Amino acid sequence: MHTLKENYQLVLAFATVLAMPLFMQSGLLAAEVLIFAMAVLGCNLLLGFTGLLSFGQGIFFGMGSYALGIMLVKLNMPLILVLPLTILVGVVSAVFVGWFSIRQRSVYFVLLTLAFAQMFYFLAYTMTDLTGGDNGLLGVPRPPLSVFGIELLPLESSWQFYSFVATCFLLVFWFLQRITTSVFGRTLLAIRDNEIRAGAVGYDVRGFKLAVFAISGGVTALAGGLLAMMAGIAPLSSIEYHTSEMILVMTIIGGTSNLFASLLGAGFYVLSADWLSSIWPRWLLLLGVLLMLISLYMQQGLWGVLEKLWHAVHRRRRREPAISATESEQQS
Amino acid sequence: MNGTTGPILRAKGVIKRFGKFAAVQGVDLSVAPNTIHSVIGPNGAGKTTLFHTLTGTLAASAGTIEFDGIDVTRLADHQRVRKGIARSFQVTSLFPTLSVRENLRLAAQGTHRMRLSDSWLPPTGSRSCEEVVSGILERLDLVRTAEIPAGTLSHGQQRRLEVGMALAARPKAIFLDEPTSGMGVDDIDAMKSLIHGLRRDHTVVLIEHNMGIVMDISDTVTVMQLGQVLVEGPPEMIRNDERVRAAYLGNMITGGAA
Amino acid sequence: MNVYLLQVVNGVGIGMLYFLLAVGLSIIFGLLRFVNFAHGAFYLLGAYFCFQAIKWGLSFWLALILVPLIIGAAGWAIERIVLRRVYDKAHEFHILITVGLALIIQEAVILVWGPLGENVPPPDILQGIVMWGNFVYPKYRLFVIAFTAVFALLLWWLLEGTRLGSAVRAGSESTEMVSLLGINVMRIFGLTFGLGAATAALAGVLAAPIRGAEPFMGLEAIAIAFVIVVVGGMGSFSGALVGGLLIGIVQSLMSTLWPEGARLMIYVAMGAVLLLRPHGLLGRG
Numbered sequence A: 001m002h003t004l005k006e007n008y009q010l011v012l013a014f015a016t017v018l019a020m021p022l023f024m025q026s027g028l029l030a031a032e033v034l035i036f037a038m039a040v041l042g043c044n045l046l047l048g049f050t051g052l053l054s055f056g057q058g059i060f061f062g063m064g065s066y067a068l069g070i071m072l073v074k075l076n077m078p079l080i081l082v083l084p085l086t087i088l089v090g091v092v093s094a095v096f097v098g099w100f101s102i103r104q105r106s107v108y109f110v111l112l113t114l115a116f117a118q119m120f121y122f123l124a125y126t127m128t129d130l131t132g133g134d135n136g137l138l139g140v141p142r143p144p145l146s147v148f149g150i151e152l153l154p155l156e157s158s159w160q161f162y163s164f165v166a167t168c169f170l171l172v173f174w175f176l177q178r179i180t181t182s183v184f185g186r187t188l189l190a191i192r193d194n195e196i197r198a199g200a201v202g203y204d205v206r207g208f209k210l211a212v213f214a215i216s217g218g219v220t221a222l223a224g225g226l227l228a229m230m231a232g233i234a235p236l237s238s239i240e241y242h243t244s245e246m247i248l249v250m251t252i253i254g255g256t257s258n259l260f261a262s263l264l265g266a267g268f269y270v271l272s273a274d275w276l277s278s279i280w281p282r283w284l285l286l287l288g289v290l291l292m293l294i295s296l297y298m299q300q301g302l303w304g305v306l307e308k309l310w311h312a313v314h315r316r317r318r319r320e321p322a323i324s325a326t327e328s329e330q331q332s
Numbered sequence B: 001m002n003g004t005t006g007p008i009l010r011a012k013g014v015i016k017r018f019g020k021f022a023a024v025q026g027v028d029l030s031v032a033p034n035t036i037h038s039v040i041g042p043n044g045a046g047k048t049t050l051f052h053t054l055t056g057t058l059a060a061s062a063g064t065i066e067f068d069g070i071d072v073t074r075l076a077d078h079q080r081v082r083k084g085i086a087r088s089f090q091v092t093s094l095f096p097t098l099s100v101r102e103n104l105r106l107a108a109q110g111t112h113r114m115r116l117s118d119s120w121l122p123p124t125g126s127r128s129c130e131e132v133v134s135g136i137l138e139r140l141d142l143v144r145t146a147e148i149p150a151g152t153l154s155h156g157q158q159r160r161l162e163v164g165m166a167l168a169a170r171p172k173a174i175f176l177d178e179p180t181s182g183m184g185v186d187d188i189d190a191m192k193s194l195i196h197g198l199r200r201d202h203t204v205v206l207i208e209h210n211m212g213i214v215m216d217i218s219d220t221v222t223v224m225q226l227g228q229v230l231v232e233g234p235p236e237m238i239r240n241d242e243r244v245r246a247a248y249l250g251n252m253i254t255g256g257a258a
Numbered sequence C: 001m002n003v004y005l006l007q008v009v010n011g012v013g014i015g016m017l018y019f020l021l022a023v024g025l026s027i028i029f030g031l032l033r034f035v036n037f038a039h040g041a042f043y044l045l046g047a048y049f050c051f052q053a054i055k056w057g058l059s060f061w062l063a064l065i066l067v068p069l070i071i072g073a074a075g076w077a078i079e080r081i082v083l084r085r086v087y088d089k090a091h092e093f094h095i096l097i098t099v100g101l102a103l104i105i106q107e108a109v110i111l112v113w114g115p116l117g118e119n120v121p122p123p124d125i126l127q128g129i130v131m132w133g134n135f136v137y138p139k140y141r142l143f144v145i146a147f148t149a150v151f152a153l154l155l156w157w158l159l160e161g162t163r164l165g166s167a168v169r170a171g172s173e174s175t176e177m178v179s180l181l182g183i184n185v186m187r188i189f190g191l192t193f194g195l196g197a198a199t200a201a202l203a204g205v206l207a208a209p210i211r212g213a214e215p216f217m218g219l220e221a222i223a224i225a226f227v228i229v230v231v232g233g234m235g236s237f238s239g240a241l242v243g244g245l246l247i248g249i250v251q252s253l254m255s256t257l258w259p260e261g262a263r264l265m266i267y268v269a270m271g272a273v274l275l276l277r278p279h280g281l282l283g284r285g
Helices: A003-023 A027-047 A057-074 A079-101 A106-126 A158-181 A183-193 A195-200 A205-231 A241-254 A260-279 A284-297 A301-318 B047-055 B077-083 B100-109 B130-139 B155-168 B185-198 B211-217 B235-240 B242-248 C002-032 C039-055 C060-081 C091-113 C139-161 C163-173 C175-180 C185-211 C217-232 C237-257 C259-276
Strands: A145-147 A150-153 B009-018 B021-031 B036-040 B062-067 B085-087 B173-177 B203-207 B220-225 B228-233 C129-132 C135-138
Touching: A003 A027, A003 A158, A003 A260, A027 A057, A027 A158, A027 A205, A027 A241, A027 A260, A057 A079, A057 A106, A057 A205, A057 A241, A079 A106, A079 A145, A079 A205, A106 A241, A106 C091, A106 C217, A106 C259, A150 A158, A158 A183, A158 A205, A183 A195, A183 A205, A183 B100, A195 A205, A195 B077, A241 A260, A241 A284, A241 A301, A241 C091, A260 A284, A260 A301, A284 C091, B009 B047, B021 B047, B021 B220, B021 B228, B036 B047, B036 B185, B036 B211, B047 B062, B047 B085, B047 B173, B047 B203, B077 B085, B085 B155, B100 B130, B100 B155, B130 B155, B155 B173, B155 B185, B185 B203, B185 B211, B211 B235, B220 B235, B220 B242, B228 B235, B228 B242, B235 B242, C002 C039, C002 C135, C002 C139, C002 C163, C002 C185, C002 C217, C002 C237, C039 C060, C039 C091, C039 C185, C039 C217, C060 C185, C091 C217, C129 C139, C135 C139, C139 C163, C139 C185, C139 C237, C163 C185, C185 C217, C217 C237, C217 C259, C237 C259
Parallel strands: B036 B203, B036 B220, B085 B173, B173 B203
Antiparallel strands: A145 A150, B009 B021, B009 B062, B220 B228, C129 C135
């Protein structure tokens, strides 16, 4: 990874967030991009940084949707309180799922996350009093963000909502950037590279995995909650296998080598889905093809492709030999 | 160096089973501080498995392991690191995508307790373990390769880094599992002097197939066969022991040049 | 008593189909060491190809033989042309390439046959019921049990008694050893993948007259196949059999007692096995 780029990753994210209202007509669609970008960041933290392939991200996404829905609709709590509690719900469910799942490695870990995803789905399906079952939890409002009765930010209009989601997104991005460049974050990379060695040099690998699960869960649940506010409903689909699968797909499409790639992946997917699905309902077929192509030829995803283009353009302009990845890593 | 006058490592009755197969079948081992203690034996003797149980990479099925006065039998490998145990692996086990410097920094950092600030602050300043890392880069002649990914090093360089990772923990006892395997002659000589020099500040427990090294630098040699200790003693005694010769089926252990 | 006997027999029938579904996945994991997320898609194709064959006037019996062979060949080709190139990449890409493949197949099916699903009639000779004193049961379902039992024996003979089978089993232990013995490991990979696809397709053909052909049956199938392979033991033939029957019977019985709980229980069982005995009831290390 290029530490130089990480310093302006946040700038790139910021620029994208500012640019979206200029190029897009629907505030809600733009918000959806950022919402899924948060979910993808959560997934990338596990996959790209720690080497954990989780098919259970839909669990935390759905739990976030339901938690926020229940708190706003059934408990009438103020939004300022609901949001941190939604994150907490995500953290707790992730610690629960993670504690069991990380006891196993590689394919057994993957299947454990799958098993948990199915369990939570069936629980959500059957606990209709809480979740509304197949219909979902309806009537999720978009109340203004207020403290002690003072209204800080109304969220009624789609662009107002977007600015709120954008703020959450940038805060999450900044937070994750700090974490991934910290000592803790660097240790995650070591665990990803070789967890046996990581243990042998003194790191409590399980503890680290659990911590990263907790962070991932919290971020993903926040995204789920925001989606419920956006759509007005906490749907069953949030906690379905398909959601877990798609979050993972977005993560891979964007690229797992850095945080901004997650925004790319989510943006690509959400916008393609919106645009293509009206033209051709079977657009997922193309997505499947893209997945296979990425697995074969572009493991670094969209970010990797853009990076190569950038280097190619750069080289031509400067007429210098290509800067190898290892040389430009001398920024420690 | 440390306050104990008795052995720094005392393992009693260590057994390690994999299903029905016992790779280590009741091993006692005492290692005196600031010595080089080699463990040798034919393939399948259980040497590496014994290492795994001593360093905590695997939990022993039975027996006790006492290190520096503390019972570490139940402790996981990462916990034993903080007690002063560090190891290298027989099959090179590095962090391949990370730079050599980062590999060493991680190894040095591993002995410190994680604090909350560690999840927020980057590895700069004191968290970079600069002194330790630079020292080891020098000592192991890896300065030129400091910034390149560990996975791209030559085999000899990787074996040196393996040892370096163990050294970075500044341990009381350092467990080296075939450090010279696959190395060229020059590298081997350099490694031999390095290990010999370690006993001043550390205790070294060494698995080696290279008898030139074992006989020349060891203070004590333990010979294992089929999961048990066959005989133990100073190198000259081992060199002449009939049982050891028989165990190796030949004369591969009569010592190397110099 | 009759109700429970009925459910047990149903369970055996379902269980045998589950076995067929799981055994291919299990063998593929045993040798190729990765989880084939496209496995359910082969099952799906089996059911739809069967439907199409019958629509074109071919007999069910012909479809029963041809469809698995065709899909098996397709599976072999896919492994050779596509999957082979991903073995040296990070392990997540092994999984993800098959996820992509599954998506492509599923969407293609909807493209060709529409989203609603089709009915597949059992062959005339197997329509109707069988009566044995008090015991009344559909003929076709009895046929399924008998057929899969015979097929299971054939497959077992293939794995235990032939050189190819021995190579597959040996390859599951160590691909290095097998190649040192002079056997072309790569060719075994392809044949194994093809065999897995063929058995999944066979399960699809057999299942079609019972539950019809419907685009999302692939997802259900892969989910259940995972559970069985995990519970029975990855890479184990007998594990797939025992696991399939166990899950089939339990599921069948629970559908009368506590229908929603049935599915939940199955995944709890999967999780429990993964945690306590990850190699499954009958799996090797």
